[in-house]
Amino acid sequence: MSVRVVVRTFSELCITAGALIVLFVVYVLFWTGVKADHVMDDQIDLLQERWAREPVTPTASPGAAEAEPVRPARYEAGKPFAIMYIPRLGFTWNKPVLENTATKTLKKGLGHYADTARLGQKGNFAVAGHRRTYGDPFKDFPRLRRGDAVVLTDGTTWFTYRIDKGPYKTVPSDVEVIDPVPRKSGYTRSGRYLTLTTCDPEWGHSHRLIVWAHLDSTQPVEAGKPAALRR
Amino acid sequence: MYGWIWRHLPGNAGVKALISLALIVAVVYVLFQYVFPWAEPLLPFNDVTVDNQ
Numbered sequence: 001m002s003v004r005v006v007v008r009t010f011s012e013l014c015i016t017a018g019a020l021i022v023l024f025v026v027y028v029l030f031w032t033g034v035k036a037d038h039v040m041d042d043q044i045d046l047l048q049e050r051w052a053r054e055p056v057t058p059t060a061s062p063g064a065a066e067a068e069p070v071r072p073a074r075y076e077a078g079k080p081f082a083i084m085y086i087p088r089l090g091f092t093w094n095k096p097v098l099e100n101t102a103t104k105t106l107k108k109g110l111g112h113y114a115d116t117a118r119l120g121q122k123g124n125f126a127v128a129g130h131r132r133t134y135g136d137p138f139k140d141f142p143r144l145r146r147g148d149a150v151v152l153t154d155g156t157t158w159f160t161y162r163i164d165k166g167p168y169k170t171v172p173s174d175v176e177v178i179d180p181v182p183r184k185s186g187y188t189r190s191g192r193y194l195t196l197t198t199c200d201p202e203w204g205h206s207h208r209l210i211v212w213a214h215l216d217s218t219q220p221v222e223a224g225k226p227a228a229l230r231r
Numbered sequence: 232m233y234g235w236i237w238r239h240l241p242g243n244a245g246v247k248a249l250i251s252l253a254l255i256v257a258v259v260y261v262l263f264q265y266v267f268p269w270a271e272p273l274l275p276f277n278d279v280t281v282d283n284q
Contacts, residue, residue: 008234012232012233013232023259023262024262024267027263027267027271028271031263032271101279101280103272106279128279128281129279130276132276133271133276172278172280172281174281175281175282178281197280199276199278199279203275203276204275205275205278208279208281210281
């Protein structure tokens with residue numbers, strides 16, 4: 001085998017490796033976002049179809065207060081159950097919230113930590129989301145400020161949470177940030193809290209960013225969008 | 232490597248170019264559909280929770 005063939009094959013391999021890397025960068029930066037936007041829209045459509053089928057039980061009508069609908073104890077793993085709106089991240093920013101925080105689940109939307117409280121219930125409703133890739137849902141996470149609204153709906157009720165603290169930077173092993181009463185949040189009594197987590201720095205995984213919020217108000221969906229979502 | 236493939240493709244230069252294009256598209260499809268989705272979770276972008284150390 002001549003030197004020429006060796007050199008040529010080596011250069012071809014180098015070019016191939018370079019092309020592979022460029023393609024992978026395109027995939028991570030661009031294609032995961034295209035796919036995720038599509039998948040997340042599908043999840044939201046799925047939710048809205050389901051909510052349209054189920055009759056909405058009026059919760060605010062007088063006399064029907066005792067007729068609390070029997071709810072399942074847990075959300076179905078990997079399935080969407082709510083839509084989150086954060087006006088600070090953009091007026092059109094809305095993402096589906098799915099049960100559990102598996103890698104597969106987080107490709108389709110935000111993930112609810114399965115062991116934490118249900119939406120609007122006493123305890124801590126904790127949600128994780130991608131900072132980068134898969135549609136960059138929490139790209140602007142550091143812009144969140146005290147007083148910002150985090151609005152969620154489960155098809156029957158609007159839940160408006162108000163951010164109290166954050167973004168708080170911590171390490172990945174700091175699991176107590178999603179405790180029912182997170183110690184570092186400044187909350188001292190049990191209540192209806194919300195925690196959002198994402199990674200920090202943007203493309204890294206050495207730290208986590210956290211914000212904490214408390215349930216400010218709820219209203220039935222028949223009453224229209226909450227004030228935080230009206231322009 | 233690429234020269235070898237080119238020499239072994241049938242037909243004239245036009246046909247060879249077409250087949251080459253089809254091959255490239257097929258390779259990119261396999262990469263985007265199967266290889267990259269497998270490789271991407273090995274990178275740190277998925278670590279957004281506080282409990283998976």
